[in-house]
Amino acid sequence: MPDERFASAIARLAGALADVRDDWWIIGSAAVALHGSDPGGIADIDAIVSERDLEALYAILPLIDTRDESKGIFRSQRFGLWSDPDLVVEFMAGFEALFEGNWQVVLP
Numbered sequence: 001m002p003d004e005r006f007a008s009a010i011a012r013l014a015g016a017l018a019d020v021r022d023d024w025w026i027i028g029s030a031a032v033a034l035h036g037s038d039p040g041g042i043a044d045i046d047a048i049v050s051e052r053d054l055e056a057l058y059a060i061l062p063l064i065d066t067r068d069e070s071k072g073i074f075r076s077q078r079f080g081l082w083s084d085p086d087l088v089v090e091f092m093a094g095f096e097a098l099f100e101g102n103w104q105v106v107l108p
Contacts, residue, residue, distance in 0.1 A: 005086035012085040022050035023108035044088040054093040
């Protein structure tokens with residue numbers, strides 16, 4: 001289950017997203033934990049945001065683009081890694097998932 005590092009990182013993420021303009025999602029193991037289930041470990045926090053909001057986040061946070069194109073079934077048009085919180089946060093904009101051989105846009 002989530003620990004103090006997770007709670008601290010979620011609080012920092014909530015603060016960073018307080019003024020964004022568009023809907024956003026937390027996905028992956030962090031989302032599983034927030035829903036009360038055990039994800040079996042949380043290595044980072046993945047957040048889907050709009051391209052407009054990611055641009056604004058780049059202006060206020062120390063983000064770097066470290067996209068990993070080898071992930072095969074996921075990709076994003078823009079990416080920002082925030083390593084300051086206790087758990088790394090990965091912001092993705094223009095997020096797509098490979099489904100039955102086709103790339104599908106995933107929107108909040």
